[in-house]
Amino acid sequence: MLGCFALAGWAVWSIAGGSPDLVRMAWWFLGAVVLHDLVLFPLYAAGDRLLLTALPRTRVPLVNHVRVPLLGSGLALLVFLPGILRQGGATTTAATGLDQEPYRLRWVALSVALCAASALVWVLRTLRARRASSRA
Amino acid sequence: MSRPLRWRSPIRGPWLTSMFALPLLAGLPVVALTGLLDRLAYGREQAIPAADAVGGLQLPWWDWPADPAWLFRLTEGLHVGLGTVLVPLVLAKLWSVIPKLFTGPERNPVALLERLSLVLLVGSILFLVVTGLLNVQYDYVFGFSFYDGHYAAAWVFLAAFTLHVVTKLPTMVRSLRSRRLRTELATPLAATRPEPPHPLVAPDPDPPTMSRRGAIALVGGGMVFVAALTVGQFTDRFRATALLLPRGRTTAPGSTERGGPNDFPVNRTFAASGIDPAVVGDGWRLTLTGGAAPVVLDRAALAALPQHTARLPIACVEGWSTSQEWTGVRLTDLARAAGVPAPASAEVRSAEAAGPFTRSLLNRAQTLAPDSMLALRVNGADLSRDHGFPARLVVPALPGVHNTKWVATIGFSGAPR
Numbered sequence: 001m002l003g004c005f006a007l008a009g010w011a012v013w014s015i016a017g018g019s020p021d022l023v024r025m026a027w028w029f030l031g032a033v034v035l036h037d038l039v040l041f042p043l044y045a046a047g048d049r050l051l052l053t054a055l056p057r058t059r060v061p062l063v064n065h066v067r068v069p070l071l072g073s074g075l076a077l078l079v080f081l082p083g084i085l086r087q088g089g090a091t092t093t094a095a096t097g098l099d100q101e102p103y104r105l106r107w108v109a110l111s112v113a114l115c116a117a118s119a120l121v122w123v124l125r126t127l128r129a130r131r132a133s134s135r136a
Numbered sequence: 137m138s139r140p141l142r143w144r145s146p147i148r149g150p151w152l153t154s155m156f157a158l159p160l161l162a163g164l165p166v167v168a169l170t171g172l173l174d175r176l177a178y179g180r181e182q183a184i185p186a187a188d189a190v191g192g193l194q195l196p197w198w199d200w201p202a203d204p205a206w207l208f209r210l211t212e213g214l215h216v217g218l219g220t221v222l223v224p225l226v227l228a229k230l231w232s233v234i235p236k237l238f239t240g241p242e243r244n245p246v247a248l249l250e251r252l253s254l255v256l257l258v259g260s261i262l263f264l265v266v267t268g269l270l271n272v273q274y275d276y277v278f279g280f281s282f283y284d285g286h287y288a289a290a291w292v293f294l295a296a297f298t299l300h301v302v303t304k305l306p307t308m309v310r311s312l313r314s315r316r317l318r319t320e321l322a323t324p325l326a327a328t329r330p331e332p333p334h335p336l337v338a339p340d341p342d343p344p345t346m347s348r349r350g351a352i353a354l355v356g357g358g359m360v361f362v363a364a365l366t367v368g369q370f371t372d373r374f375r376a377t378a379l380l381l382p383r384g385r386t387t388a389p390g391s392t393e394r395g396g397p398n399d400f401p402v403n404r405t406f407a408a409s410g411i412d413p414a415v416v417g418d419g420w421r422l423t424l425t426g427g428a429a430p431v432v433l434d435r436a437a438l439a440a441l442p443q444h445t446a447r448l449p450i451a452c453v454e455g456w457s458t459s460q461e462w463t464g465v466r467l468t469d470l471a472r473a474a475g476v477p478a479p480a481s482a483e484v485r486s487a488e489a490a491g492p493f494t495r496s497l498l499n500r501a502q503t504l505a506p507d508s509m510l511a512l513r514v515n516g517a518d519l520s521r522d523h524g525f526p527a528r529l530v531v532p533a534l535p536g537v538h539n540t541k542w543v544a545t546i547g548f549s550g551a552p553r
Binding site for chain 1: 144185190193220223224227230231234237246249250252253255256258259260262263266267269270273274275276277278279280281284285287288289291292294295296298299342345346350354357358361362365379380381382383385387388391401402403404405407408522
């Protein structure tokens with residue numbers, strides 16, 4: 001266990017030791033943990049609570065038909081954030097010769113498509129459930 | 137005493153956590169190993185951070201081979217691609233163990249240290265994911281050297297991950313054995329019950345809204361979704377499917393190269409290189425050194441030498457890759473023209489004045505590989521300026537950035553590097 005801490009400490013020190021970058025790195029390191037544990041997690045947990053209380057009761061529960069597209073959309077936003085927010089435009093153009101114009105609209109379209117697909121599945125499941133119960 | 141948080145999920149528990157842990161145990165070492173291999177591929181003198189600044193933290197250097205040509209495309213593609221696809225799984229794993237974060241501080245110093253090592257583990261994974269994703273999308277908001285930060289965090293991760301596996305592997309195996317996967321996959325929502333009492337299992341959960349198989353499908357689906365949006369940057373045919381990534385596109389819609397032989401991704405545009413257009417115009421000359429006297433060739437003289445054609449990949453450290461048909465003069469033929477009949481290394485310099493990638497150092501295998509060439513043409517047409525006109529280096533299995541563009545001089549040496 002001490003070896004683990006020694007290796008981690010040595011690595012950081014020998015690669016970035018004495019560099020002014022080290023402080024920034026440490027902020028990003030801790031920031032990532034704090035942002036995930038104390039912002040992202042409470043946010044999606046609270047969102048889920050809200051979802052469970054706000055959604056009407058339906059024959060086929062709506063909850064997962066809302067969760068899945070929202071999680072998909074959120075995941076795409078999280079992973080592809082720079083393009084969607086148009087961050088790093090100058091470096092992108094210098095590297096690729098391209099702008100970041102299309103990504104935001106594509107993300108919106110993708111999110112709408114996920115919601116529509118999920119809604120369609122819900123409608124089909126509801127119809128099937130209704131038919132099954134009328135037969136019974 | 138404040139009331140502890142109430143955890144509501146009826147499916148959170150050691151079995152589900154272990155189901156998320158198992159694929160991470162298989163996948164994360166692949167990401168780490170391919171990352172270290174990519175550092176080797178950069179070569180000893182060109183690796184960033186510089187080798188001598190890293191103390192002993194370096195895999196044994198060996199000469200990166202030039203065969204098979206797809207080697208770097210594979211290792212870098214796996215590193216970036218798998219690293220991206222594992223993001224939903226990492227998030228799910230963190231969700232599954234998050235109650236531990238809110239338990240009181242440990243009194244036992246060993247347990248306290250173990251908790252601290254988890255901060256290193258989670259912190260390094262998130263740091264690696266965030267810096268990696270930002271780098272792939274050319275967003276340098278973090279303000280420090282990507283190479284330094286990503287490499288330092290990789291060692292923190294390796295240390296913390298090793299410790300975590302050593303301490304938790306028995307728990308994972310035990311937890312996996314506590315339930316049968318086949319039974320879980322056959323269990324619908326209505327029959328979903330919490331796992332037996334355990335610190336991760338909520339003592340007073342809400343009724344289930346998602347079965348365990350549903351949660352596994354959700355995470356797996358998230359991985360498939362990310363994969364579907366990522367694989368395009370590794371292929372030429374399905375490139376456009378990488379809808380949200382810079383490398384889902386090739387050239388700008390209005391570009392004159394659109395649809396032509398030079399319509400594939402550019403890394404560093406001619407405009408960004410800052411090279412005076414006159415330098416790479418009719419007055420451009422290639423200088424070969426290493427022999428008794430420098431040999432100077434213009435483009436017509438190069439085109440008059442025996443031409444070699446090969447389909448070779450350009451694979452970038454940002455993970456994307458492309459495969460094109462290049463035509464040019466073999467490096468071994470250029471070495472002979474330079475008066476170095478038995479070259480063992482080469483240094484290729486660009487007309488670009490500044491920047492970290494204005495020169496490329498080739499080892500023996502890279503210099504001698506029969507497909508290594510100074511390319512003049514691609515897909516049957518002259519190179520575009522953005523792809524390195526008048527001439528660029530193309531070497532099999534060499535990281536993309538080292539395939540220097542706008543080449544001005546090549547120095548051959550009979551001594552290995």
